[in-house]
Amino acid sequence: MNRRHCAAAAITLACALTVLTAPVQAFAAPEPPPPSAAASRPPSGSEAAKPKKTLEEVRKEIDALYRKAGAATDAYNLAEEKAEKQSGEIVRLARAIVTGQAKIAELRSQAGAQAREQYRSGGLPPGAQLMLSDDPQLFLDGVTRVREGQQAAQGVLGELTRTQQDLETYTQDASINWEKLEASRLKQAETKRKINAQIAAAKKLESQLKKEERARLLKLEQEAEYKQQTAWLSSGALKDINREASAGGKKAVAFATAQIGKPYVWGAEGPRSYDCSGLTSQAWAAAGRPIPRTSQEQWRLLPHIAVKDMRPGDLIIYHGDASHVGMYIGDGAIVHAPRPGRNVTLAGAGSMQILGVVRPDK
Incomplete structure (x- = not known):
């Protein structure tokens, strides 16, 4: 594929950016049914193989499903964030390609004008013709013009070569980024399918109650x-947690607590709904401090703080896989978006397994 076709393909790719469980067993009610003749019969083989579940077992199963969905949601959000960056890079490269093509056309026009002028003057530029003059002053002027003309011609050709090389690099980079973007989208689609399946399974369990x-x-x-x-x-x-929030922390806490009562929706960043890291990232964005989108990236990239040193506005990361996050608001409490089917709410800071604490504005 020649350079023109490569460039056109990359621009087309950039434009394309705009068009970017198993069955659950029944479980027993807390109170067993009164004995009956039917109940006194021995269970069939299939019934004996499928013991009833207590409500506590159901709670743990639902919690496990939502935990898995939460971890997958974090992976989905991170992939989506990377896809947005790749999309932006492709758009930037496409613009650079268009600019480069216009510059090449201009340089070729300049080179053509120089060639036509040389042809009209019998193969010699005007400066060279003046060198043949008997007038000493005209001769000196001619020498200067010849040098200037040579330098100008070399400059045009050199710039033309560099621009063509840049254009080729931009085209290759755009193609590579497009391939990465498509791979990321396929991964996102599979992750989204798993999340929906886990949430559907949890909802099915709840719906049977x-x-x-x-x-x-x-x-x-x-x-x-x-x-x-x-x-x-x-x-x-x-005992030792009594530090005052920073100015940014106060703004972040004010934003997060103002969202109390709004529903959890996985992948949501407001303003009508949030997932756990969507809430914390938007709260700190409102405080003028952009932070990573996902709880796992917040844990990986933000400064770590000892639990005893935390202050309102700090983020508490939960579970061994850093799949949940809440914002500490003081007095041993957090504000967080718990899970599907629940709303943004207050909770005890120690009500889940704490992995650690990070501070966005350290």
Whole structure:
């Protein structure tokens, strides 16, 4: 493929950017049904092989599904962020290609004008003809003009060569970035499918519960969180945590707490809904400090702080895979977007397994 076709292809690629479970078993209600003749019959082979689940087991299974969805969501968000950067790079390269093509056309026009002038003057530029004059002054002027003409011609040809090389590099880079972008999109699609499957499985479990069971499930969730929070506080973790928020931290906390009551939606960054890292990244963006989009990147790239040194506005990263994040707001509490089916809310800072703390404005 020649350079013109490569360049056109890269521009076309840039333009294309704009068009960018297994069945769940039934579980028992908390109260067993009264005995009956049917119940007294021995279970069939299939029934005996599928024991009933308690509500606590269901809670743990739902929690595990949402945890897996959360980790996958982080991977999806990171891939999406990289795809946006690649898209922007392709657009930048396409613009550079257009500029380079215009410059080449201008340089070729200049070179052609010089060649035509030389042809009209019998193969000699005007300066060279003046050198043949008997007038000494005209002779000296001619020498100067010849040198200037040679330098100008060499400059045009040199610039033309450099511009053509740049254009070829831009075209190759655009093609490489396009391939990366397409690979990233395929990965995103597969990750999105897994997330939806895990969330659907969790919702299916919840949908099979009766109204009173769903209320009991929520209470079990709250009790599990309270138990972990109590253990964390009992360890003395909060004893030395009394630092005041920075000016940026106060703004971030104000933004995050203003979102309380809005629903969790995976991949969302507001303003109507958020996922966990969408909330924290947008809160700090509102405070004038852009931070990485995902909880895993926040953990990897932001400065780490000891738990005893944290202050309001700092981010607490949860679970061994850094798949969840909340913002510390003081008094042992966080604001966070918990999971699908829940809203942005307050929770105990120790109500989940703490991996560590990071500070966006250190």
